[in-house]
Amino acid sequence: MTDQQKDTEQMILNAARKVFIEKGLDGARMQEIADEAGINKALLHYYFRSKDKLFGMIFQEELGKFFPKIISVMSSSEYSLEDKIRAFVNDYISIFIKNPFLPSFILRELQRDPENLRQFIVKSGFDVSSVKFVITNLSNQLNMTFDEARHFMINMVSLCIFPFAGRPLIEKILFSEDKSEYNQFLEERKVIVAEYIIRTLKTGK
Amino acid sequence: MTDQQKDTEQMILNAARKVFIEKGLDGARMQEIADEAGINKALLHYYFRSKDKLFGMIFQEELGKFFPKIISVMSSSEYSLEDKIRAFVNDYISIFIKNPFLPSFILRELQRDPENLRQFIVKSGFDVSSVKFVITNLSNQLNMTFDEARHFMINMVSLCIFPFAGRPLIEKILFSEDKSEYNQFLEERKVIVAEYIIRTLKTGK
DNA sequence: GTCTATACGGTGATAGAC
DNA sequence: GTCTATCACCGTATAGAC
Incomplete structure (x- = not known):
């Protein structure tokens, strides 16, 4: 995995974390996550396939902290x-x-x-x-x-x-x-x- | 207000209460509330104009209980x-x-x-x-x-x-x-x- | 008051160019 | 890997018949 990949992936995760935690799965919008990460929606799906998958990542992480x-x-x-x-x-x-x-x-x-x-x-x-x-x-x-x-x-x-x-x-x-x-x-x-x-x-x- | 009106209104409120409390505003669907009340979506809007308005009623009520x-x-x-x-x-x-x-x-x-x-x-x-x-x-x-x-x-x-x-x-x-x-x-x-x-x-x- | 049908906008997801 | 354009669907809301 290149640094660029890792960076983008991480930026997406950071953006998703922020939005999901504030809005919840139901309230969050992929567009808002993309904006927050400074990219477009398509790229979100390229990295994480679906909203549910992306959410799962974040939820898992946060549950660990909890x-x-x-x-x-x-x-x-x-x-x-x-x-x-x-x-x-x-x-x-x-x-x-x-x-x-x-x-x-x-x-x-x-x-x-x-x-x-x-x-x-x-x-x-x-x-x-x-x-x-x-x-x-x-x-x-x-x-x-x-x-x-x-x-x-x-x-x-x-x-x-x-x-x-x-x-x-x-x-x-x-x-x-x-x-x-x-x-x-x-x-x-x-x-x-x-x-x-x-x-x-x-x-x- | 006729009894019929009052009944329908109350049935809608009961259905909305159940669904909103379980799913939240973002997670709730007007269709589900209609089904729960045994009516159709159009009637929900006839009585309460919008999802937000209907939600407001329920939230207000429940906050009072809380x-x-x-x-x-x-x-x-x-x-x-x-x-x-x-x-x-x-x-x-x-x-x-x-x-x-x-x-x-x-x-x-x-x-x-x-x-x-x-x-x-x-x-x-x-x-x-x-x-x-x-x-x-x-x-x-x-x-x-x-x-x-x-x-x-x-x-x-x-x-x-x-x-x-x-x-x-x-x-x-x-x-x-x-x-x-x-x-x-x-x-x-x-x-x-x-x-x-x-x-x-x-x-x- | 209550229904069916439909308009309209938004949202997740994909296709395809670069 | 990243973008633009677009699809397919779903959900709220309204029109209009009865």
Whole structure:
């Protein structure tokens, strides 16, 4: 593959990523992706055959980003549980600060087509069983049932993700016009959410 | 307006609600709505002029459901703070159990078009300032800053909503094929989330 | 009010020149 | 590999009969 090919392909992917994440599969237009990439529609099909194929590439990539890579840290024995929670929350929220529309994108497209999810998860290289393993560990450490630990885990993830997925609404209702205020708020959550969760552990369940 | 008119109009709205909520504005087809309502496309336009207009009706309605009506209860002085939290969480989660796709729908469409949000909120009759009032009250009762109380409030809402918006993903990763298991899980959260939040109040911040 | 038929624009995809 | 031109289809919207 020549450099030129690689460049064009990459430019297309970058353009597609931007448009698909903002508009979704249904809302995106091949013309808009072509414009964004500075080429024409025909070339999109030359490289990726169809809109669906191109979308698949992007979705796969983004799903990979979405899955918390640090999940395995949660099951290590090197750090205290509290520090693991701090690391998880901090890293996960940081990912979304870097990719603010990632949560909305993933949630939207999963809703649109939940059927193919399993194969996408497999291809993304995410190890589903590791999450169950983490939860089992949690249930042991915290004297909880598996079900309770699952609630706990999902609570943690909810607190990280929702302020991104619900940003338009929350921001309009509870924040000023100044976007930096909400960004500041998200920044604060790296610490606040972790401490909030840890606090629940200090009282008996 | 005759009964017949009212019936047809209502049938269209019911069909449109179902299709729009599932597919979103971009994914929905007027043909599908017509089929669902047992009529033809032309009649849709006769009653609602355009797809956008029809969508607006539905979105407006659903946004009204989405806003927690019980928010004012939070600022009453009749119940203890803990009981108010229990009531809020219980009622809010109950709404989503009855309307499981409401959160995804609202979040998706807000993401698509955040601009017109303000006017939609106004028309939905939701009083934005009441939320700020509740948060101010919270900050007084809990010896917090406004900013901290806002985090607290958003945490509470996150824990209620996210398990619905993220259901396809969570269910696939952490639950069995049996749908009733996840429904049971959501049912449990009416109590678990409230107690989880209350627990954070019992340790000093 | 409700239907069938159709106009009209847009969109994904392909053909073919260079 | 990249472009222009074009096709075939689909989706919204309207015309007009009943």
